[in-house]
Amino acid sequence: MNIILLSGGSGKRLWPLSNDIRSKQFIKIFKKDDGTYESMVQRMYRMIRTVDPDATVTIATSKTQVSAINNQLGEDVGISIEPCRRDTFPAIALATAYLADVMHVPSDEAVVVCPVDPYVEEDYFTALKTLCDRAASGNANLVLMGMEPTYPSEKYGYVMSDICEANVRHGDTTEGGVGNTATSAQQMLVENQEADASLLDEATQQMLVENQTGDLFAPVLSFKEKPDLETAKSYLAQGALWNGGVFAYKLSYVLDKAHELIDFTDYNDLFNKYDTLTKISFDYAVVEKESNIEVMRFSGQWKDLGTWNTLTEAMEEPVIGEAILNDKCEDVHVINELNVPVLAMGIKNAVICASAQGILVSDKEQSSYIKPFVDKIDDRIMFSEKSWGSYRVIAVEEGSMTVMVTLNPGHGMHYHSHKLRDEVWTIISGNGTAFIDGVACEVKPGHVLTMKAGQKHKVEATTELKIVEVQIGDEISVHDKIKWV
């Protein structure tokens, strides 16, 4: 299976765990069997490998996320880097060209495209494989995954398929009719989510099962924009499915479309002229114009964890990090990335999150309105994952910034210099080799290195290396960095 994972987003809505560099898919909140935590992107990557160990996974993303991806998934993962933001059609075209020209995937093979950030279970990946196989072997140009709605959401587009429309029109007992009955039964479930499935008579339950296996694919009749609540309800009554932006196609199909719309020769050419491309979504440029398109029903778990409210629902335990909750707390989730404790007393229905970026204390329902407030907050990056490790700002004073730098074993930073600041490194643990203006020097705890503005420097870690870096200068900025080969 070939997969393109779309990894975007700036992640304001999960502040302070996300920032302009760390999007929500990189937050480690999912507990693994070994007690450590993994992020959405790590979870999805691991699950793909479980279902299909030979899958070719390519992550389509912006430059800013490359370090975090390499940090979390290693250096072997394929990355199609968007030089700048140009919406989903250019991004998918570029990633498809990457697969064809860089990964040498034959153009009659199929690829499945999906966002990296929904919360899903293993059955989702099995379904992705089915979707991909259908695109490879079927007759449709595009095969979309349609998620069975669990509620009349206003935040998704909807897919109307041949089955649902037919059902509503005829209401008969042909194959379409079975679908109709099944859809109505699902509707009952939706409208009364507390209801036990046993309320459905056996025949209906049986029909549901048959429908799920029998009518897996159907031609798409139309797409509906994000509706209001009443319209959403009527869509559900018609058996409509959510459009989750998950679809599969043969490489040749999207390459042809790309050549129709963009003048380019191959991947490198497309990459180099990427900033000249018009911003346009894949839905608008391709999906909505395609008549030979199918939808595949998916009834498994598929959740957007885009708000604190939904994210905390997916947490296996109420606390990550150091925290004490007294017994008068109810429905409280704490994520504490600082190294001092959180104490919560008598708090209800709330999320508490502390990171180097800031501290959020929010009623869960209120947390979905966070964005405008975060927009007001100074967006200085206080922590970041790099390909070689991570850094965390530990003190900001006028004319200086102090940073805890951690290098992973065997990794090193790029050779670089700064124009406007001096730096002092104090090694606090581990060992490695530092280079200053071409002179190498072994480093170990207690060693101090000073770099004046303009001096080229880097360090390579033999074992995990921790350094307290004091930056001193009138204008300290992440943009003051010159890279050297």
Add this chain to the structure above:
Amino acid sequence: MNIILLSGGSGKRLWPLSNDIRSKQFIKIFKKDDGTYESMVQRMYRMIRTVDPDATVTIATSKTQVSAINNQLGEDVGISIEPCRRDTFPAIALATAYLADVMHVPSDEAVVVCPVDPYVEEDYFTALKTLCDRAASGNANLVLMGMEPTYPSEKYGYVMSDICEANVRHGDTTEGGVGNTATSAQQMLVENQEADASLLDEATQQMLVENQTGDLFAPVLSFKEKPDLETAKSYLAQGALWNGGVFAYKLSYVLDKAHELIDFTDYNDLFNKYDTLTKISFDYAVVEKESNIEVMRFSGQWKDLGTWNTLTEAMEEPVIGEAILNDKCEDVHVINELNVPVLAMGIKNAVICASAQGILVSDKEQSSYIKPFVDKIDDRIMFSEKSWGSYRVIAVEEGSMTVMVTLNPGHGMHYHSHKLRDEVWTIISGNGTAFIDGVACEVKPGHVLTMKAGQKHKVEATTELKIVEVQIGDEISVHDKIKWV
């Protein structure tokens, strides 16, 4: 006026703003006219000076608080240092001897003793002066201040005075009777705190006023231990007053008592044998055994700000530090000492407090039950005020601790060394002179000094000096410090 301010307490109940070093009286939360904040001890010291610019103020406290007192009040304040904790009788005896032998206050002068941490207004200090004058010129050996109760509290002891007992017994219209009527009127106020004073008829109000001026002093009949609620109500019905631990006496009186109970010659002798003294409270050793004792009624504001609930009531504005509250927050107080923002959304009746020590998010009512939880939390000191400035831990890693050190202009730390750790100083702002093993060196931003374990070092600030100090060693402890002259 001579005043001894008792400054004690470890301050667990206001965690994370207080810690084992910073007791509640040093927390800066009271806004001054110039927009800066002052602590309880600063507020009290300033108010004493306003009422009596010539007052001799001596603070009786433990060694651990001396640095914070010098930092907040300057070097000129008199401090009677208790070498170890021995309860209030030895502490007051020592401070009294300090006044007599060090400050050379004549032994027939009076002194007033009061805790440093109640929240009071200026009328309190006028009352202290009246109390002190009465002790100097009156016949009683001890003159106590009795606070008019505002509710039947279970956490104070009560003072039964001649007036109230007499009133209850006779209920006539003599002078005692006026007291009785007044007391009943006050009782009405207590029982219906929402009631407007205008509900009292004019004659009663007049009597109240007359009583307050007329019956300012009265002999004490008895003391009552902290009662349960029902008993407290009955005390209020008898016109009892709270015993707030505020009293005045002639120096000679307590010096005589001290010589009766302790074998010592003068202040220095008492100081040197302090650790051999028996722990005993002043109430038990002196007050409860004294028959010639008066109480002075005080009806002004007198509040214990010992819990987050009461402390936040005294805050002039809901937020100190960087914080954003959305409009769905109700009755929320935020104190944020960190340099990253707090965002609160939809939170009600809560206090949020963030410091280098930790983060508290508590329902206000629940906050009074904080102590056992704080007892469970690692009590590593993360910030402290020193006589020369302050320090704040900014990172803790295995084998190292990084500290932001700030020296006030013109101040310097003691010459010292450490056995088990090396230190690296990076100067980030200001200038001054450092000394390492006797060698002086001017320092300015960008300078780096390294001290190996065993090397004596200190620094003196010319202007405000900020230093990032990296401590490196297997056993890092505040106790690993050798002072040199």
